[in-house]
Amino acid sequence: MSFPRAPISFTLVHYPIRNKVGEDIATAVTNLDIHDGSRLAATYGMEHYFLVTPIEEQRSLVCRIRDHWITGPGTKRNPQRQEGMKRVEHANSVEDVSEFLTKKHNVRPLLVGTSAKATGEQAVTYEGLRQHLAEKDQPILLLFGTGWGLSPSLHNTIDLFLPPIWGPTDYNHLSVRAAMAITLDRLLGRHGS
């Protein structure tokens, strides 16, 4: 039986994002986030890796970097990047991503948020979501926030929240690149091998 049963995508959200004093801001797309995320996407079999920003120039930047590695000079320099970059998409908003996936699969995806702080309600464990992935067909969209995390204004559109990532300490200010890597590995990694 194949694992996971349903297609999974993930989104790095650049708006709406909290800044350190709790206001909504837009953060900047960075080259390395595109690369690290695309390599995670290929490793963990993600259908798509969406970079969400309402700033058109930044969506163009995503296209230029992606195309460099899919059809441009990057294909020769490092062919392995292609497999990840093929999964990279951009979108104006989380709502647009959700609509895109709904049209593609004829069913609304389950939106699963992540946060460095416990959200209380709508909680699902990693084991609970792993079980969903093994048993159910509903597509999943995982959401990761840049800056100081996903804006509370997104919470109404999110179905479930994964708990914060903890090591053996009480510090959990991971980079979003690390948080994406760890979350995908907890959900989809082959830990036995």
Added chain:
Amino acid sequence: MSFPRAPISFTLVHYPIRNKVGEDIATAVTNLDIHDGSRLAATYGMEHYFLVTPIEEQRSLVCRIRDHWITGPGTKRNPQRQEGMKRVEHANSVEDVSEFLTKKHNVRPLLVGTSAKATGEQAVTYEGLRQHLAEKDQPILLLFGTGWGLSPSLHNTIDLFLPPIWGPTDYNHLSVRAAMAITLDRLLGRHGS
């Protein structure tokens, strides 16, 4: 009982590293690797995070960035970075790191390598190393390679190798930032919470 029992450090090696045609090279230290690694170090309770390079200018760069966040302007801008940056060290070689830890703890650390390719001999599973961490006092030094991975010339000094990281696909070209995050989480993460 505390977990882990023994102090653990990790090292991001910039020399000797394989390039894509298998030659030994030195790679460049990058700012984001210092930041992402230092935040992992604080989250997973690492004693030290060593950046290894024989290039003196690059070791100075590590110092300047670290000091900016520990005693410089960064302490006000983002106080949480301090906790991670305090663990950042630099060294000329893996041997120097091993000697430093040997002197500090009066016992040679167990050197554990990582690789995107199975190394065959000297293999230890994640579960096996987790058990070591729970039961034994010998300090651990985890080694991560930049570029195309740790040079085979280091293999003689490495005691054990962790297996490559796999998701549900046959692609495993992760960024070293992702590999560090996933490895530390597999070994030390609180997965039940």
